[in-house]
Structures are given as structure tokens and as C-alpha cells.
Amino acid sequence: MSEEEDGLMLNFSTEPVAGTVSKRKVGKVTGGSWKDRRRAQLVSQGRGRNTKRNISDVNGIPVNQKKTQDVEEKLGSSEDSVKLGKDKKRVGNVNSLGPSSKKIRFQEQSGQNGGKNNTYVSSLFTSNTEIVHKKEEESEVQILAPSNAPLVDATTFDGLGVEKTLAQHLTNHLNFAKPTKIQRSVLPRLLLRERDLFIQSQTGSGKTLAFVLPIFQKLMEITDLNRTTGLFAVILTPTRELASQIHSVLETLTRCCHRIVPGIVIGGEKKKAEKARLRKGVNILVATPGRLADHIENTETLNLSQVRYLVLDEGDRLMELGFEETILKILTKISNESNILATTKLFPNLPKKRVNVLCSATIKSDVKKLGEISLQDAELVTNASSNEEENVVEFHNETAISAPDQLLQQVLIVSPKLRLVSLAAILRNITRKGQPGSRTMVFFSCSDSVDFHFSTFTKRGKKFKKIKVQNEDSEDFEEKIVYENADESSTVVTSPLLGGESTIIFKLHGSLNQMIRTSTLSHFTKAQTKNTHVILFCTDVASRGLDLPHISTVVEYDPPFSVDDHLHRVGRTARAGKAGTSLLFLLPGLEEAYAEYIKPYHPSGLKFTPYEDILKEGFGSENSDDTEDKKRKQKKREDWDTEATTWHLDVERWLLEDPIAHDKAVQGFSSHIRAYATHLASERSIFNVKTLHLGHLAKSFGLRETPKNLGKYSGNDSKQKDGSDGGKKKEDPRQKMLRMASQALKSQSSEFNFM
Structure with a gap:
């Protein structure tokens, strides 16, 4: 010693x-x-x-056994629950159902290699950027009177020159009792004058009916009209969904005049069937530019010599998608084949020259270019235009419309790691408090992101179909809904995470084939929502021109690529004078400046909502009335962060056990980063892909891998079969992801998962 x-x-x-x-x-x-x-x-x-x-x-x-029971109750009855302390590591015992359907018990803790398969487990509520809530601006929110509602004065369709039979059909069968402001401005001009028009109006103001009604009425005045008489009007739209909607409006009008035959040609449909339809003859043709140009070259029976009306709907979007050259080709072909002067006596009620109509929310440089090649001496028509004055279009004034006055625009500034759980809380709140018959739209930046979030929120959901079953008491058949297990091709599935069979989620994006897109949109529009809430996960393919009924809330989960896209997204709600709410997700930091950027376009102002309030309401309360449940409700309200973390951990473990779902998450994350890099150059100071925290953003896709590991999924490995790298220097995964984003920005492909 x-x-x-x-x-x-x-x-x-x-x-x-x-x-x-x-x-x-x-x-x-x-x-x-x-x-x-x-x-x-x-x-x-x-x-x-x-x-x-x-x-x-x-x-x-x-x-003490009693203490043991208290701890177990606090953790919850589910063995997947994890109690997270404020200053302690998150640890929990979990029974998970893996692909082999065997219960696997494993213990997880936060940190490197703390999760299953040595994955990294990070906390949702730590290492987040501090957010300063702008409560002082909430007082600026003041909901104004509707700006796109039908008129309340003595103005009627009859008074604007609409034929009596057609006006009665609008009132009695289509429930259009009064015209809107833009209809009051456009109808007399197209009915009485032969001048090109530039129509600028808010979304949801009835613009489609404004240019369709005069064309339809002019054709009604031809007494001997039939489908072989000729093609008199062509309507071009940027998307197939908008074309289908305008065609359906025309079909509803034909119920009061069966002689008029509308037609439609769009991409994704069978050209053989479209050729047969054109061969039989149509009087009004709705088309997308690419497919119409194809038929002009390859369908000999398509005769454009009598076209009196040419409508370019959503002109700004037509230019954004690169249709300028195609539209110029179509305009040149129509002008070269025109033979109107030879038939003026045969059809005296029709215009003596072709009338061109351009509809756009903004007057920008690209729209100016489209206007210069399609319009001649055009008149600008807005909501405020009177029937006496004539305003010449001045393309040098880059003006833009605003959102509907009655729209309540909320802004949610939330850290990247909390995005997914915040979306879950919002949808929980909406489905819990939503009015019967209401619908919700959630916008994402790319189709891969739509697929991942759709799979997440419909996990263990059921697809359903209607079948006819004979009544036991009588010989009559009645419709019955049958639920089945969903598969990868399902686009309409119930959501157990949000309310089971009472909540149905649809998905829609441009990577789906045309038949599925049309069917999904039709089912979403016609869905019976008496006792259910319907949600649509979609890209900007559903943001333009579609008149979808009963949309009460729009959620912009991914920020729009331009202010125009933002106005069109929020324009799916607050239509025709009805109230509506929109909620925009932004990241703390640079993106917070986007709120000031869009503020001038919202007459009612912006409301900043703290994400904590959303999470507390979504994960800290239950619907209960009895005393015992009220105690549990109070307990959950206090432990909302634990409930939110448990929900998110369940998603992470599910991805670890389901390879298909994991691949969707990785693909969704990679596509989201590439899409983020395609924001306009003027907004690059707000949306800069180089400032993103890729690790935290991966967490919002339920991924535990670091960006370094995720880089393996973003492209083909450079290693050869023998394991060597071929002498090439290995590229840093983060730089690789940024390089791919830069390539996507340069390509600007219209089908790059944006449609």
C-alpha cells in the first residue's frame, strides 16, 4: 500500500x-x-x-407496484409509446410488426447508432432554429367582404344580353341566379362587339362562363346548326384537367341546345378515338396545345377554316410550360386556312373576323409576348370595367391580381424537423372540427413527395368501391360501399391516422396516367361528404382554373414556385363569394421574408400562427365528455410533445421495416430538394437550396439516414462491379445532390414532377 x-x-x-x-x-x-x-x-x-x-x-x-403502473400509464397502452424527458435521452421498448409478421423487441435511444439497424435517432424539439412569433401583426387581419361573389344589384343574365332560354337554364338547372363582376364586364363585349379581349380577373370569379356563354349563344342563333356545320371555336388550356372542366361546362349548357356539339382533344387519351370524334364533327373544340398541334399535322379531317373564336385560357401558365412555339404554329395554321369572308352571309350572326381572347391573372413579360402574337388592338377587361369605357391593353404595366378579399391567409413558420408532424396536427384539427361536406387540398412541390405523404397518411387504409346489391325486401338494387385492402396503384384510400373510414385521401399529380387522373378528379369532385371529410394531396396540376366544390381549406405544405402559383393555389377556396382559409408553411430564416413578399396580394392581411398551438391542439386533446376521459384529455394536453414525438417515431420505424415505403421517402426527399432549386431567380434570396439543413429536412420525410447516406440513392454508384471506383474521385454526397438540383433548374422540364 x-x-x-x-x-x-x-x-x-x-x-x-x-x-x-x-x-x-x-x-x-x-x-x-x-x-x-x-x-x-x-x-x-x-x-x-x-x-x-x-x-x-x-x-x-x-x-412500488403502483409507481410501476403509473409509469406504464404515462407511457401509454401501446408498446410503441416512448416517453421523452426534457433533459434525458429518449428511450423506449418497442414491439414492432416487421415484414416477417414477427414481433421484434428492440430498445432505442437518441444519438448515433441509437436506433434500429444502427440508425441515428434525433429529437424533434431540439437543435431547431429559434422562431420569433409575430403576434403584433395578428391585429392587422381583417376579413373583408367577398370580392368574387355574384352581384347583389338588379343585374341579371337577361339584362346583359343572354338569350332567355339560356338564362333560364343557368338559373333553374345550374343555380346561377346572378352574374359575377367579371361576367358583367365580359358578356356584353363578346356578344355585341368584335374586338380582341384581354381578361384579367381573380380566381373563382366565373371567368370560364364569361367567355363560354357568348360563344354558345352565338352558335344557338344558327338555326340549321349541327355537328357537321363546322368548327367555330377553339379553346386552348395549359392542363388536361382544366380542359376537361371547360368541356364539362359546355356539356351542361348543351342540355338547352342539343344541336351544339363540343369536343375535346388532350394528351393521354387515345388519338384514334379523338380522330373519330373530329371526323364526325364538332362545333367547339377544347384542347391542350401539344395534342391540337399533333392533330393539325396528322388529322386530315380537322377543318379550321371557320374558326371565329380563339380563347387562350391561363395564358401565363401556357408560357411557363413552354407552349409559345406550339401556340404560334397553331395561330399560323388557323390564319392560313381561314375562309371566314366566304361564309359571312351564310352565318350573319357570327363575327366577320376571328375574335381572340387571352385570359391571364397577370400582365408579365411572357404574357406580353403571347399577347403580341395572338391579340390585335385588344381591350383590357377587369372586374371594375364598365360597359361604356374601353381600356386598351398596356403590356408594359406588369399588374397582378390579388387573392379574394374574404380569404383568411395563415402563415406557419415551422422548423424542418417538425414539418411532417405539424401537417399531421393540422389535418387532425381539420377533420376533427371540419364542417360536413367540406374538403381540403394539400399542395406539394413534386409528385414523389405526394406519393410518400399519401402512403404515410393512408398507412393500413382501405380502398373502397360501390357495388349494386339487391334489396332483400324488394327487387330494387341499392348501392353499397365495400372496403378492400389498398395497393400501390390506389389513389383513393381511407386514413386510419386521421379518422378511419370517415376520412378519405385522394392523390393527384402529372406522373399518373391520364385515365387515373381523370377518374381521381371526378371522384374527388363528386365524393359524398355528408359524414366524411375529403382531402386531396396534389401538385400544381390542380392549382389552375379547376372549380372544385366545397374546398374550405388549402394547405401549401411546400412553398409555391412563384406568386402567381400561390394566388392560383389559394384560389381553389374562397370562390364565388364563399369563405375560405389558406395556410402556408415556411422555414425559419430566409423564408420568413416570403410573408412580406406576398402580403400586398392579401387585402385581409396575414395571420401568423405559432406551430406550438397547432401541435397542442392536434396531439394534446381528445373528443371526450365523461369525467374519466376529461382527466385523460388534460393529461394528453400537457404531454402533447410526447404524443407528437411518438407519432413521428412510429413513422420512422415503419420506414425501417417497409423497404417500399422507405424508397418512397428517399425518392420524395431527393425530388423535393431538386424541385426546391427551381424557384424563380428573383426569389432565390428567399429560397436558397444551399441554406437548407438537409439532415433536418430528411427527418421530415421520416428518414434517419444522414444526407451523406441518402446521397447513395440520388444516382447510380460510380463503383464498378469489382469494387473499384475506376480511378474517379468520389463526389461528396451533398455536392452531388446540389449538382443534381442545379441540373434540374437548367432543364426546366414541364414534366419534371411538377404537373
Whole structure:
């Protein structure tokens, strides 16, 4: 013993503590199989399967059974629950149902290699950028009177020159009792004048009916009109969905005049069937530019010599998608084949020259270019235009419309890691409090992101179909809904995470084939929402021109690529004078400046909502009335962060166990980064892909891998089959992802998962 240790007395207790079992000395076990030797060894240590063990702490003191029950209740009845302390590591025992349907027990803790398969487990509520809530601006929110509502004065469709039979059909069958402001401005001009028009109006103001009604009425005045008389009007739209909607409006009008035959040609449909339709003859043709140009070249029976009206709807979007050259080709072909002068006496009620109509929300440089090649001496028509004055279009004034006055625009500034759980809380709140018959739209930046979030929120959901079943009491058949297990091709699935069969989620994006897109949109529009809430996960393919009924809330989960896209997205709600709410997700930091950027376009102002309030309401309350449940409700309200974390961890574990779902998450994350890089150059200071925290953003896709590991999925490996890298220097995964984003920005392909 050294001098320093001299006098040091060690006091070891040699008596066993009550309630503990002393370790037995175990000899070496030999013979038999490995399992037999292991079982014998455990039995010799008093650790056999049937051996009862006392629950005690590290000091050997028995733990109170009541305390044990309290802890278990706090953790929740589910074995997947994880109690997270404010200053302690998150640890939990989990029974997860893996692909082999066997329960696998594993223990997780936060940090590197703390999760299953040595994954990194990070906390939702730590290392987040501090957010300064702008509560002082909430007082600026003042909901104004509707700006796109039907007129309340004595103005009627009859008074604007609409034929009596057509006006009665609008009122009695289509429930259009009064015209809107833009209809009041456009109808007399197209009915009485032969001048090109530039129509600029808010979304949801009835613009489609404004240019369709005059064309339809002019054709009604031709007494001997039939489908073979000729093609008199062409309407071009940027998307197939908008074309289908305008065609359906025309079909509803034909119920009061069956002689008029509308037609439609769009991409994704069978060209053979479209050729047969054109061969039989149509009077009004709705088309997308690419498909119409194809038929002009390859369909000999398409006769454009009598076209009197040419409408370019959503002109700004037509230019954004690169249709300028195609439209110029169509305009040139129509002008070259025109034979209007030879038939003016045969059709005296029709214009003596072709009338061109351009509809656009903004007058920008690209729209100016489209206007210069399509319009001649055009008149600008807005909501405020009177029937007496004539305003000449001045393309040098880059004016833009605003959102509907009655729209409530909320802004949610939330850290990247909390995006997914915040979306879940919002949808929970909407479905819990939503009015019967209401619908919600959630916009994403790319189709891969739509696929991932759709799979997440419809996990273990059911697809359904309607079948006819004969009534037992009578011979009549009645419709019955049958639920089946959903598969990868399903686009309409119930959501157990948001309310089971009472909540139905649809998905829509441009990567789906045309038949599925048309069917999904039709089912969403006609869905019976008496006792259910309907949600649509979509890209900007559903943002333009579509008149979808009963949209009460629009959620912009990914920020729009331009202000125009933002106005069109929020324009799906607050239509025709009805109230509506829109909620925009933004990241803390640079993106917060986007709120000031869009503020001038919202007459009612912006309302900043703290994400904590959303999470508390979504994960900290239940619908309950009795006393016992009220206590539990209060307990959950206090533990909302635990409930939110548990929900998110369930998603992460599900991805670890389901390879298909995991691949969707990786693909969704990679496509989201590439899409983020395609924001306009003028907004690059707000949306800069280089400032993104890729690790935190990956967390919002339920991924535990670091961006370095995720880089493996973003492209083909450079390694050769023999394991060598071919002499090439390995590229940093983050730089690789940024390079791919830059390539996507340069390509600007219209089908790059944006439609």
C-alpha cells in the first residue's frame, strides 16, 4: 500500500440485500446444441424462462407496484409509446410488426447508432432554429367582404344580353341566379362587339362562363346548326384537367341546345378515338396545345377554316410550360386556312373576323409576348370595367391580381424537423372540427413527395368501391360501399391516422396516367361528404382554373414556385363569394421574408400562427365528455410533445421495416430538394437550396439516414462491379445532390414532377 493510500479504509458489505438474488457460481456447460447449453446456463443463473424476478432498482430496493403502473400509464397502452424527458435521452421498448409478421423487441435511444439497424435517432424539439412569433401583426387581419361573389344589384343574365332560354337554364338547372363582376364586364363585349379581349380577373370569379356563354349563344342563333356545320371555336388550356372542366361546362349548357356539339382533344387519351370524334364533327373544340398541334399535322379531317373564336385560357401558365412555339404554329395554321369572308352571309350572326381572347391573372413579360402574337388592338377587361369605357391593353404595366378579399391567409413558420408532424396536427384539427361536406387540398412541390405523404397518411387504409346489391325486401338494387385492402396503384384510400373510414385521401399529380387522373378528379369532385371529410394531396396540376366544390381549406405544405402559383393555389377556396382559409408553411430564416413578399396580394392581411398551438391542439386533446376521459384529455394536453414525438417515431420505424415505403421517402426527399432549386431567380434570396439543413429536412420525410447516406440513392454508384471506383474521385454526397438540383433548374422540364 502506498503512502497516499495509507489510512484509507474500504467498507464493503458482505451481507446480501433483502429481496435480491445472489449470483450463483456457474461451471462451464458442455455438450448438446447451442440452444441447450444456453438454456442450461440461464437456468443455473436463476434466469430461466419460468423464473420469477423481483422488480427492483439498482440498489436492490423493490419498486412500488403502483409507481410501476403509473409509469406504464404515462407511457401509454401501446408498446410503441416512448416517453421523452426534457433533459434525458429518449428511450423506449418497442414491439414492432416487421415484414416477417414477427414481433421484434428492440430498445432505442437518441444519438448515433441509437436506433434500429444502427440508425441515428434525433429529437424533434431540439437543435431547431429559434422562431420569433409575430403576434403584433395578428391585429392587422381583417376579413373583408367577398370580392368574387355574384352581384347583389338588379343585374341579371337577361339584362346583359343572354338569350332567355339560356338564362333560364343557368338559373333553374345550374343555380346561377346572378352574374359575377367579371361576367358583367365580359358578356356584353363578346356578344355585341368584335374586338380582341384581354381578361384579367381573380380566381373563382366565373371567368370560364364569361367567355363560354357568348360563344354558345352565338352558335344557338344558327338555326340549321349541327355537328357537321363546322368548327367555330377553339379553346386552348395549359392542363388536361382544366380542359376537361371547360368541356364539362359546355356539356351542361348543351342540355338547352342539343344541336351544339363540343369536343375535346388532350394528351393521354387515345388519338384514334379523338380522330373519330373530329371526323364526325364538332362545333367547339377544347384542347391542350401539344395534342391540337399533333392533330393539325396528322388529322386530315380537322377543318379550321371557320374558326371565329380563339380563347387562350391561363395564358401565363401556357408560357411557363413552354407552349409559345406550339401556340404560334397553331395561330399560323388557323390564319392560313381561314375562309371566314366566304361564309359571312351564310352565318350573319357570327363575327366577320376571328375574335381572340387571352385570359391571364397577370400582365408579365411572357404574357406580353403571347399577347403580341395572338391579340390585335385588344381591350383590357377587369372586374371594375364598365360597359361604356374601353381600356386598351398596356403590356408594359406588369399588374397582378390579388387573392379574394374574404380569404383568411395563415402563415406557419415551422422548423424542418417538425414539418411532417405539424401537417399531421393540422389535418387532425381539420377533420376533427371540419364542417360536413367540406374538403381540403394539400399542395406539394413534386409528385414523389405526394406519393410518400399519401402512403404515410393512408398507412393500413382501405380502398373502397360501390357495388349494386339487391334489396332483400324488394327487387330494387341499392348501392353499397365495400372496403378492400389498398395497393400501390390506389389513389383513393381511407386514413386510419386521421379518422378511419370517415376520412378519405385522394392523390393527384402529372406522373399518373391520364385515365387515373381523370377518374381521381371526378371522384374527388363528386365524393359524398355528408359524414366524411375529403382531402386531396396534389401538385400544381390542380392549382389552375379547376372549380372544385366545397374546398374550405388549402394547405401549401411546400412553398409555391412563384406568386402567381400561390394566388392560383389559394384560389381553389374562397370562390364565388364563399369563405375560405389558406395556410402556408415556411422555414425559419430566409423564408420568413416570403410573408412580406406576398402580403400586398392579401387585402385581409396575414395571420401568423405559432406551430406550438397547432401541435397542442392536434396531439394534446381528445373528443371526450365523461369525467374519466376529461382527466385523460388534460393529461394528453400537457404531454402533447410526447404524443407528437411518438407519432413521428412510429413513422420512422415503419420506414425501417417497409423497404417500399422507405424508397418512397428517399425518392420524395431527393425530388423535393431538386424541385426546391427551381424557384424563380428573383426569389432565390428567399429560397436558397444551399441554406437548407438537409439532415433536418430528411427527418421530415421520416428518414434517419444522414444526407451523406441518402446521397447513395440520388444516382447510380460510380463503383464498378469489382469494387473499384475506376480511378474517379468520389463526389461528396451533398455536392452531388446540389449538382443534381442545379441540373434540374437548367432543364426546366414541364414534366419534371411538377404537373
